[in-house]
Amino acid sequence: MELSKETVFKLIDEAAKARDMAYAPYSKFHVGAALLLGDGSIITGCNIENASFGATNCAERTVIFKAVSEGHRDFKAIAIVGGKADEPLSDYAYPCGICRQVMCEFCPDDFPIIVAVNKEKYYIKPLDEMLPGLFRGDKVL
Ligand code: THU
Numbered sequence: 321m322e323l324s325k326e327t328v329f330k331l332i333d334e335a336a337k338a339r340d341m342a343y344a345p346y347s348k349f350h351v352g353a354a355l356l357l358g359d360g361s362i363i364t365g366c367n368i369e370n371a372s373f374g375a376t377n378c379a380e381r382t383v384i385f386k387a388v389s390e391g392h393r394d395f396k397a398i399a400i401v402g403g404k405a406d407e408p409l410s411d412y413a414y415p416c417g418i419c420r421q422v423m424c425e426f427c428p429d430d431f432p433i434i435v436a437v438n439k440e441k442y443y444i445k446p447l448d449e450m451l452p453g454l455f456r457g458d459k460v461l
Contacts, residue, residue, distance in 0.1 A: 322434055323356075323366055323397055329397035331356055332436045338364035338379065339401050340452070345369060351379035351402035351413055358394030363387045367402075380419035384426060385406050395427050399442075402461040420451040429454070 321422030331354045344367055351367040365383030377385075380400060387395070402413025402422045412435045415423070423431060429448040436442035448454055 322383070322405070323434075327356065327397070328434055328442070329439050331362065331397060332401065332439050332442060334341055334362050334364050335399040335401040335434075336382075336438075338366050342379070342405075343368045344405065345348065346371075346373065346376075346423070347456045348405045349402060349413075350405045351400065353379040353401075355383045356396040356398070357387065357392050357398060363390070363392070377394070378416055378419050380415050381422050384422055385418075388426065392432065393426055395423075397432040397434060398423070399429075399436055401436050401438075403437075412437060412443070415450065415452075423447055424451055424454045425459075426454060429460045430449040452453075 334354035335352040340348050342350035344350050346369050353365050355363045363383055363386055364377050365386055367379045368387040400413055403409040427447055432444050433450055434442055434444050
């Protein structure tokens with residue numbers, strides 16, 4: 321599916337808004353993610369940290385788990401915006417390895433991952449470039 325510029329911009333906006341909801345008192349690194357569903361709707365998520373550190377959930381997993389738990393599995397694209405809460409956004413917030421693996425469970429090889437600083441500075445890479453040699457066990461999407 322070709323993503324229009326309008327859709328990419330909307331996803332970046334929604335990810336930036338979701339970032340405001342981040343609960344990250346330990347790292348102060350706030351991340352928002354916006355997931356485009358097959359029906360054109362968008363679900364958002366943020367990172368949610370925990371005093372144990374290990375129980376922290378990234379924004380990408382929050383949004384995917386939200387979507388799956390609400391009955392959605394047809395995902396068209398994801399946008400991610402992140403950075404230190406007290407600094408202007410300047411760098412790309414790459415999805416971590418665990419989140420890439422979670423995307424791989426539900427998304428096709430060419431699933432577009434939009435990593436954005438803002439609407440002027442972003443890039444789009446397919447999942448299989450972000451996670452080469454991806455592992456799906458014997459699952460066929
Ligand atoms: N984080 C995300 O939300 N997404 C990623 O893919 C990378 C890391 C969060 C987890 C933690 O709350 C903070 O960023 C610092 O690692």
